[in-house]
Amino acid sequence: MEKVSSQWEILGFPVSFPVLIISLLAVILIPILLSRVFVSKPKAGPSTVFLLTGPRDAGKTSFLLHLEEKTLVATQTSTAPATIKFSPAALEATKSEDGQDDISGKPFHLKDTPGHPKLRSIALTNITDTTASCIGILFIIDSAVLSAQPRLTDTVEYLYEVLLAIQKRYSVLSETTTSTELIPLLIACNKNDLFTALPSSKISLLLQSELGRMKETKRKGLMNAGAGDDDDEDLDRVLGDENSDLITWENLKEFGADISVQSGSIKNGSVDGWKSWMSNCLEA
Numbered sequence: 285m286e287k288v289s290s291q292w293e294i295l296g297f298p299v300s301f302p303v304l305i306i307s308l309l310a311v312i313l314i315p316i317l318l319s320r321v322f323v324s325k326p327k328a329g330p331s332t333v334f335l336l337t338g339p340r341d342a343g344k345t346s347f348l349l350h351l352e353e354k355t356l357v358a359t360q361t362s363t364a365p366a367t368i369k370f371s372p373a374a375l376e377a378t379k380s381e382d383g384q385d386d387i388s389g390k391p392f393h394l395k396d397t398p399g400h401p402k403l404r405s406i407a408l409t410n411i412t413d414t415t416a417s418c419i420g421i422l423f424i425i426d427s428a429v430l431s432a433q434p435r436l437t438d439t440v441e442y443l444y445e446v447l448l449a450i451q452k453r454y455s456v457l458s459e460t461t462t463s464t465e466l467i468p469l470l471i472a473c474n475k476n477d478l479f480t481a482l483p484s485s486k487i488s489l490l491l492q493s494e495l496g497r498m499k500e501t502k503r504k505g506l507m508n509a510g511a512g513d514d515d516d517e518d519l520d521r522v523l524g525d526e527n528s529d530l531i532t533w534e535n536l537k538e539f540g541a542d543i544s545v546q547s548g549s550i551k552n553g554s555v556d557g558w559k560s561w562m563s564n565c566l567e568a
């Protein structure tokens with residue numbers, strides 16, 4: 285770069301001083317601006333998302349479509365998540381659909397996730413990702429299959445993972461804010477139209493005792509595997525109080541989950557309790 289009278293010469297081309305300054309500024313500023321736009325931009329996305337989780341065939345997609353169509357729609361096994369935006373009217377109680385009901389409230393999103401064991405990481409990652417919105421989690425289960433041990437074990441295994449993910453989200457959020465809100469979780473016991481369905485009170489007790497048994501087994505497994513090498517990571521795998529195997533909904537509040545259990549039937553359209561739980565989450 286050579287100076288020729290009032291101009292500079294770069295690679296044999298004459299360049300005036302203002303053009304040189306503008307070019308230098310562009311070289312410095314453009315990468316900074318691009319990095320702001322593409323790297324540090326906060327995650328865009330809806331801020332009022334309910335997450336639909338739960339084992340296969342429980343009725344998650346049916347509930348999503350029921351809120352839209354007000355009826356039981358034929359579904360197929362989900363292999364990918366699906367999000368739908370709803371107006372507050374979707375949470376209007378079925379019994380008062382004569383237009384008399386107060387339908388004030390916020391619009392919201394419902395995100396359906398697959399229940400297949402290999403695809404459960406979609407829902408779990410959504411819970412642990414603290415930048416993703418999650419104002420409430422519906423864990424939909426089939427109340428009519430819990431007397432069969434394999435289905436009960438599968439349901440409890442997934443619930444354990446969801447509760448662990450909530451515990452993780454809550455602990456990360458608690459590190460950055462002084463008063464962290466509990467994460468509401470509704471265990472929605474679907475298909476109570478079927479005669480083998482267990483009542484919600486029984487399901488609630490069954491799940492708490494089975495979660496306790498699962499925790500005991502996992503803790504023993506960790507001890508036998510020589511806990512101590514990787515203590516912090518191992519404790520991440522223990523749900524609730526690390527010194528006890530007991531699991532109760534009340535105790536889990538301390539670890540971020542505010543749990544309710546309610547029966548319903550999408551087939552019969554009796555899901556008003558679930559809808560009012562969602563309305564309460566939106567008002568909170």
Ligand SMILES: Nc1nc2c(ncn2[C@@H]2O[C@H](COP(=O)(O)OP(=O)(O)OP(=O)(O)O)[C@@H](O)[C@H]2O)c(=O)[nH]1
Nearest residue numbers: 340341342343344345346359362399475549550551
């Ligand atoms: N009897 C009865 N059947 C229902 C009810 N709700 C849903 N079903 C049926 O249960 C089956 C599974 O429903 P889905 O909504 O596809 O289940 P899902 O939880 O989305 O399942 P995955 O996508 O595999 O995770 C379908 O055949 C539904 O028609 C209900 O309240 N009562």
Ligand SMILES: [Mg+2]
Nearest residue numbers: 344345361362
């Ligand atoms: Mg589905």
